[in-house]
Amino acid sequence: MPYRRSLHCLDYILAGLLALASLGVQGGVDWAAMEQRAADDPIKVREETLKLSRELQANGDKQEELAALRLLAITSAQMEHYKDLDVVLARGLMLARELNQAGSESTLLSLRGRLLAQSGKQAEAMRDLDAAISLAERNKLQRELASALQEKARLLQGESRFNEVLPLLFRAHTLFDSLKLTADVSGVLNDIGNAYSTLGDEGQAVDYYRRSLVGLNPAQDRHALSVRQYNIGVSLLRLERWQEAGDTLREALAHSEALNDATGVAYARFRLGAIDLKQGRTEAALQQLDLALQEFRRTHLQDMLFGTQLARAEALSGRDVRAAMAAMAEAESIFKQNPTAPRKLMLHKTSSLVYKQQSRYREALAELEAWIQANKANDEQFNRKLTTEMQARFDSERKEADNALLKSERRRQAAELEAGKSRRLLLLLGLLCSVIAIAALAFVLLRQVRQKQRYAALAMHDELTGAPNRRHILAYGQRQLQACREEGLRFSLAVIDLDHFKSINDRYGHEVGDTVLRRFARVCQPTLRRGDRLGRVGGEEWLLIMPATHSSEVPLVFERMRQHLQAQHEDLPAELIIAFSMGAAEAQPGESFERLMRRADAAMYRAKQQGRDQLVIARPGETS
Template sequence: MRVSALFCLILACASADVVAASTTSDLLAQARELLGESPHDALKIIKDLETQKSLDSAAQLEADLIRCGYYVDNDDSKEALQIVAKWTPHKLQSLGKAEALELQLCQASAEEKLGKANIAEQSYLDVLSMARSSKLKAVEAEALLNLGQLRGFQGDYSEALVFLENAQTLFYEVEMPHKIRITLNSIAILYGRMGEDKKAIEYFTEVLEKNRAAGKKRNVAVVLYNLGRRYESLKDFTKAESSYEESLKIHTELGNEASIALVHRALGSVYNETKRPKVALASLDKALKILEAKNRLKSQAGVHLEKAISYRLLGMNDQALEELDHAELLSEKSSSPTNERDILEQRSLVYAQMREWQKAYTQSQKFKSVSDQILNNQKDNQLARVQLRFETSKKEQANQLLRKELETASRIQVLQMAVISLLALLFSVGGFFAIRQVRLARQMKSLALTDELTQIPNRRHILAYGEEALRTCKEQDKPFSVLIFDIDHFKRVNDSFGHAVGDQVIQRIAAVSKSFLRQADRVGRIGGEEFLVILPFTPPEAAKEVAERIRDRVARTDMTDLELSLNVTVSVGVCGCTNQKPPLDHMMNLADEALYQVKQNGRNGVRLRDSA
């Protein structure tokens, strides 16, 4: 009898442990779900769990991952890194690889928020590689999402879009609707950065509906804020203000202080744009109070800058200069060159309003210098090396795909011609339709290999041609050269005159560069405003002469019919070889380095790099 009672007691204790474990797991899942809707409630669940019981290692790691995600989302990156630091490699050994990789992703996200983009990107790439080798699709998708967001922030829009679309596909496979919505939101943000505001609004509207249907109030507030940014970009300030106000209401209900400050600053900008500087100051003061409490220096600088605009609109120039002094001091502490640029621009406008023309001119010159420096710094050498490794792999994949497509097209063409011959013997009408099909196949192949905007070879086509031309030059022991050139200050062209003018500039540059090429030479568009020229049988010095002719012709090309003040130049990097023939991607890298050196020396020039 006593044995039976003891057995029942043991069984009851074991059952209690199972129920407790189940409850802990359920509560952690609930906390993770609440992270995107009500983050404070998510943290409360974790705190209560840790207070009530001692969590095992797996549960504690899950709790810390949720907490780390919260701090990253709310820009408390140092807190996030402290959580990561608790988990030494020894502690992680006994746990699953997926959890360890998630922790690494959170650490990388925190590093990114602290401005260490290079470190973050390398971590994302490492996690991506490990997740793929271990077939952890959810982690792979998360790494792709982070990479897409980072590349988009860096301005590499085509790469960013590829990463985000791949992430979205995987999130659908593993059935993670919350992440699908986040990815759609990121794609919408990307379109906004590309200047495709209407396309971005379409995506944001779709995401907004999904979040409303799922009851994700915090996500709804975030999307409304992003919608407001796009409406503001389109100068539709009524819709922008409406979106910001609804976003502010939700963030206030949820107590998201950092987000509340962000929206108040955005509203201040709209009020300034609609000539309501007094209302703007009230909103900006609310933002500043929150940011000062949280010690967000860079964000504070932005608010002081916006307040300076308000005072300038009110004609209160001394107060405007005082706010700009505050903004400058905070920008120096937070190392924000973009804030420095905007401060110089506003100082120039304030001095002009005060009719202090010499000071206004001095500030405008400094503004130009800092703007140029920001553009130059965007080509980070370390990032270029990281991207090169992956670009090499992708180029080879693209070349293989192109060769397969060409082989397939050739087989199809042979079959079609056979069918034509057979049908011609039977009846001429059949021949007509077959010939039409051949023409259609040729048109489709041409479309696959041609850049739609410029009608010159696209990236995949020009790389394939370059590989083939280099192979021929090796076999015949002939020289080979490449040029890489891009349009100087092209972002300014888009920002100042619009993307339609930018597209026409790209088209004219393509036409100019084609006019200098021989029959065997090719020029292709490999990026937004970047072109690659393949020069088979051409030694380095001759290639440099071709580059100089292209540069000179572009500089002398009259584009004032597009915009009266429009003046376009290009910078060209050259790499050539006579004896040893390195791989095409290596030569392109050297040409790109030469191009970068031209940019550093003031642009509108040519530089030759030896292939050795």
């Protein structure tokens, strides 16, 4: 759902990303200190930086001008002042490339992606964000990479591609957390809250928003605090907890007024107006909405203009039909400029309400039917199920699964203990026959057991990598599928194929290819959870068995394997990147192990066809 405020991690990137920030600048500008101040009062910092950028350009100091332009772009985006931002970004990108400043270039590309998305140019925005990600990966810029991933997640959320949003945000969170960047971790937690809110899980959203408050200093992070309070207030509003929502939004309003943040004030007034409208205080609602509308017109925030006009139309429909229809007309005009699926749903729903209040029941029914059709056409159901279960069910279901697997393991151990007792009884009977004979027999048996153990280990493990071989992993998978069905647990498996492995052998030789296979087995094994098992089924193809696992948990497993694998480079050519395609499937009731593998294999081939280095999850019933 639209109209959340996002405090992006770029708002906190310190000047340490540029060497010039640590060296200081002519004139004594401390860029690091200014960026820290921007987290508290971006409006004042933006005004100071705008003046500095003009002076530095006039002096011809390109390094310092780039630092100023970068900070100016960050604060402008932070305040959602998009007017003239394209000029700042164009000049900044030119200087970043001229001065070979990859960190600044990646940051500015991410911000330009945000600007393009705001203008409805999603395809161009995606190109900029992918370029920012690629640039950060090539230069091993972990912080810029996390920032670009977070920005891409926000764009995908606007396109309702929810199954891709949370994995990107969790990956960004992992990167920030590994770098111990508390402020950036707070920012990405806020965005995760936005994602859950868009999916309609407001309880989970409030939890993440409140987690993002940890570490914020009310004396130094006032703007960040206002954004968080606003987002919490919106979720409480949607939960119809009117009093709590109103109190929280008024706190956000007070923070924004103290900072002279007109945009933040308008956001808060918009939501307070919505509360008044829901509670039948039409006059108070219109006053709040009209004040918000003035700021949204000034800053050209199209999403907010759209939402405010829809709310005004609903408020006006029972008292001023002409004004209500004028508000609807402007909302329709904005929709035509950027006809997104969420806007379409909101437009039909509000139109139906407006027509109903005017007793124009035929038009109201038509709009309601259009809303129903648009809702059906929206392919959110599968994505909603995939992503909301990814974390909401992870903790509880994983705990239940672990307990069930522990019980199963104890039963197996008990059976083995009973079998061991029987064997020992036979040995004791043999001892009664002859001490000498039993001693000789024990010696022979011990030797045979050890030989059998060695032979069994060789027979069940891949000679090159030490991982379970094809026979071992297939037998393990079939046993675990049966055990999970007996316990009433989910079961998933994945077929994995190393990307471009033939090219690696052809270019670097089979010795490097063997090293890649050993590296994959060695690095990925520690990332797996208890009960998971990875085996080599032939060549560069692997099978991952995941007992007690829902398909929604597989993206987290994939990301952990992928991140650990890409972080390992020793003993391999520096330019060689190991990547893999993964197809996964969850067992359906009565489905055979062989059919389940075929579905996962088909999903893996789709991952290959879609560009490799990615995961595709088979839907129930898919075979090709």
